[in-house]
Amino acid sequence: MIKTISYKAPCSILIKNEGYLPFHISFPSEETSTPIYWRTGNFENKLIEIGINEKSGSICSIALILPGGIDQKQVKNTIxxxxxxxxxxFQISEWLKETYKDELCEFDVFIKKSSIIIEFSKEKETNFVYTSNNIEFGFDSNSFLIWINIEINKEDAFIFDKILGSQI
Known part of the structure; x- marks a missing residue:
């Protein structure tokens, strides 16, 4: 799991559909250096890649590469x-020499009203949330990322049609 150590002021986002990816979110103000990547999933039908600025430790991109199944049930961790x-x-000091860190972790993708939730842990309770524009990052009591909630506005809804159809 990936751990937060601090936060900074909210920043702007850009949501894209890059053809083969269900979605790709970038944070242009954080794309100032070559990113390092935290990749997680079962690496068969579920894979998400989070690009992290190697100098600041902040996220510069989120790409859902393989979503697996998408569920519409209520998600406990969004309380x-x-x-x-x-x-x-994020704390990246122990893996700066690597360009990526792969972690085997089952995650789930949910639809809830007009948002997509990527949940990395069902067992852990949400302790605090960082929110930046229309994205929320949920963390447990040990500061590990346990979910991401992406609020989908009407202007961006067409981008998510590829994986969601008309469910939003």
Missing amino acids: EKKTIQGFPI
Whole structure:
């Protein structure tokens, strides 16, 4: 799992459909250096890649490469907790020499109203949330990322049609 150590002011986002990817979200202000990547999933039908600025530790991209199945059930971890307006900075000091870190982890993709939730842990309770524009990052009591909630506005809904059809 990936751990946050701090946060910074919220930043702008750009949501794209890049053909073969269900979606790709970039944070242009964080694309100032070559990213390193945290990749997780079962690496067969589920894979997500989070690009991290190697200098600052903040996210520069999120790409859902293989979503697996998509469920519409209620997600427990989205319960409101302490919310901080900010953008997470992750602890990457122990893997800076690598260009990526692969971790085997089952994650689930859910649809809830007009949002997509990527849940990395069902067992852990949400302790706090960083929110930046229309993306929320949920963390447990040990500061590990346990879910991402992407609110989909009407302007971006067409991008998600590839994986969601008309479910939003």
